Amino acid sequence: MASTAPHTFKDARASGVVASESRPMDRSCKHLDQIRDVMPSGPGCVECVAAGRHDWVHLRWCQECGHVGCCDNSPGKHATGHNRTTHHPIIRSYEPGEEWYYCYPDDIDFELADAPPNPSHP
Ligand SMILES: [Zn+2]
Numbered sequence: 306m307a308s309t310a311p312h313t314f315k316d317a318r319a320s321g322v323v324a325s326e327s328r329p330m331d332r333s334c335k336h337l338d339q340i341r342d343v344m345p346s347g348p349g350c351v352e353c354v355a356a357g358r359h360d361w362v363h364l365r366w367c368q369e370c371g372h373v374g375c376c377d378n379s380p381g382k383h384a385t386g387h388n389r390t391t392h393h394p395i396i397r398s399y400e401p402g403e404e405w406y407y408c409y410p411d412d413i414d415f416e417l418a419d420a421p422p423n424p425s426h427p
């Protein structure tokens with residue numbers, strides 16, 4: 306109870322669920338064929354590390370090119386920035402214990418039954 310976890314609630318919705326209740330179940334991601342067998346670009350957000358900062362909250366991992374960027378709760382929002390500039394559609398959580406994916410153009414989060422193990426960051 307004493308610990309402060311300012312970032313847990315906003316992202317909690319996306320963890321451990323197949324689809325959000327608030328969204329129709331018949332929506333599905335049409336970009337699954339763009340998930341590649343990629344390696345994470347590194348243990349931290351590419352842009353933040355390049356700028357010498359480490360103040361991200363959560364990390365997201367692009368499934369098309371392997372870019373690791375910070376989430377929208379982070380000051381840099383580089384995962385979304387990566388999507389804006391590259392239009393790579395799908396990210397996966399790069400957080401330990403989180404298996405979900407998120408598709409930007411479809412605006413849905415989901416899990417894949419046959420997903421490879423999440424390497425996550427240290
Ligand atoms: Zn999609």
Ligand SMILES: [Zn+2]
Nearest residue numbers: 350375381383
């Ligand atoms: Zn960042």
Ligand SMILES: [Zn+2]
Nearest residue numbers: 367370372393
């Ligand atoms: Zn990418």
